[in-house]
Amino acid sequence: MKDLIRNYKLTIKNRTDEESDCDPIVSSASSAYDYGACNSGIFGHDFSTASEDETVKTTVTVSRYPSQDANRQVLTSFVNVYEKLKGVTSANLGERFNKIAELGRNKFEDTFLIGIETSGKASSWETLHNFPICQQEEHTTHSIVTIFAIWNTTMGSSLLAMAWGVVRTGFFPAVIIMLAISGLCLYTTHVLLSVNKKHGIISSNFEVPELCRLLLGKWAEVMARIFSMIVLIGADIVYWILMSNFLYNFVSFVYDAFHGNSTEEMTNAVLCPKNIVLNLNTTYVFNPSMENSTFYNIWDLYSTVPVILAVIMFPLLNFKSPTFFTKFNSLGTISVTYLLIFVAIKSFSWGPHMQSWSEEWTLKATFPSLTGMLSMSYFIHNIIITIMRHNRHQEKNGRDLTIAFSLITFTYLFIGVVFYVGFPLAKTCIEDNLLNNFSKRDTLTLISRLLLLFQLFTVFPLITYMLRQDILTNLNGIFKLDSTFGYTKIMCINFVVVLTCIMFACFLPRIGTLIRYTGALSGLVYIFLLPSLLQMASLKKDDRLTAPKAIFYCCIIVIGSLNLFSQFFISDTQ
Template identity: 50%
Template structure:
């Protein structure tokens, strides 16, 4: 989020967060309403509603883009896991070997933050570009070998017959998020506000790279492909709308607090902020290594669940059974191979998230909910020109958001 705000501009970033949150909340609510209108049912999902009210073509498209968003998520998770594993192992190895930190050049003060994008200086303040110390030699390289070592750890977990073991660890996701928020707030408080007069003067100016944030937000607020399954478990179905709204408000506040606090307090130029903000910290920082280890454990437990959901949707599309052991093994191998390729040649989490979010969001967030709503209104003979124009304009926003991603350079 701090990276997204840097790409959009300070106040425009906050406003875009609120607008995208509201739009995604509205379209998610439209899916819940469509499900209730149909009469519910245990096995009725967005795919089924698309087939019933829009036709077979809509079901196929919904299935393809549901698989697409899961694929994008697994790739992003793999890149993050490789990063966390690499830095965690380096930190532990260095301490066991008795090397506390990599020696810094003379006359350069010790600083806990880095600017990987810039080797130069700003206002006479030296910005250190520290490549993570490769204590284990060329066999332990962030891009070339660590993604493969990660496969040795993760691949056996993908072949478990039951996902119950990993589901039980879902609550740890909340713990890691709380840790990360506290970590960012503590660091930001220790730095104080670092916005000069020029930055405050331009804080209302929207940056030409703002689509990077809108694409990322389409993924960040994306829950539409499983929203019906999630809300089915609500004890009081009449309060689905209220509870969904509360959830979106809490998520939006978390995004804004984290993004704003880190952005305004970050002591180096804002262009230095990384899409993975932990990359802005020295590897010897205790809080940072704690965040990496906690998040690595969380992602290792969540990744098999994502892979399972992806595999089930893929297998149900190409054959009648989802438990064919040979096919499961082949799909897992292909998935891991694709993730390794991205982690090796394109390890940019922000780029992957924004493209995935914009593409899948165009279908699931902006288009399907609107078309389902219009179809139901037409069936009830309540369709008006105003509703038609409003709900057809939402997919237009989605396609503009998608096209705009190709005109943004973030790396």
């Protein structure tokens, strides 16, 4: 093995002296690859030979010889494999040692290995772990683009509920909790990047589940995949409730305008739905008797509107690829920017309305509503590795991540704090969707609802597509089903997703409740548990895991557990 490494070093040195340029490698899936490729790892952490007696067919894809940097990366990967195999006896190496030797001999040829595909009876989980060994993606994204990509990804429905979270916590405690949860989420995100940098495999699809498989085992990967799907289905449900709300208010506005009922509401009215009527169906009007009309008996927010929305939305979910909807991604930034302007205009027009600043220091018993919601608000851990992988300046990942979280924290603080301070009615009137506190005839509110409605119409198919792909991938991995596209199974999955969304929109249309439960549950796994376990596993491999460090990471896990359990002991009516 030492001779193989030594000869390969000499070969790399000679070849790099002769060649300075190379042709780009073009991916069939995208144009993400630039010059060269890398080999960041061949085998996983498990060198068991239980399935080595089974046949493995290896297909090699070749391209022109890579650049000098790619050569060094390949050499590094061979050295890493050598270090992993140093303590293994020759009897246990078997076929794998021959594969490594064969790969080394391939480097003497005028072609360069860029991929390995395995097929046959041998399980990819036990041989090559199904990891692409040479898929080096080009770092093309500037730092500013990476920062705003993180910011835009985390901006979701919790923006509309942030002021409600402040009400449930108390003003000053809410600010402190927002900063604390932000710092903790930033730290655990950085932990994931650090562990991936040290142990991860350079691959276009290598994320937290694959990292868990390498360091913790298959059980951790299964857990990561399950809770990643929980986040997606939770987002779908919340988005469905919001779309139903926005569609209901817009159609009601049009109906009232054409039937002369618009005079029933004042244009700039600030509403307290809790004090208007007790019936949820008449929350958004001043004159409850108007709800007795035939139109409002049919056009009901909590029965017919979610079903009518399904008739409109369901055909959009059955496309083979959601590429068309990705063209509207920029709407997310526009919507968030407009919402910031909307809150600023409304709050500054009202002026400060705080009765007693001293009372705002009191921490309310319902503060877990905010901690659970923030776990969803700062949730980006399941895709952070992919986002940061594209950053052009990898050495500045820590800085860019910190700036992004600072921007996220500022946005949430601005929406929640400014709206809370300026709200002119009793603070308990603030809804978990702050737009519900405004008349449907309010011009700025109408624009907000239309803009958000159109954005959600384009985002919902994307979220559902990702959820569908996760479901199919996991089912294929468990039951070895056919993973090819088929309209029958796609429509069945979409039907179940839409039916679930309709049920929640009709019987539990509380986005604050859904966000805090989803955030606390998925946050326990992705924000608190997995980063801590991965870090401890990494430290243990290096013999650097001390008792204080273990206690520290166990405390993080305990915080996440308490955050989840506390959600079951508070009520949204308190």
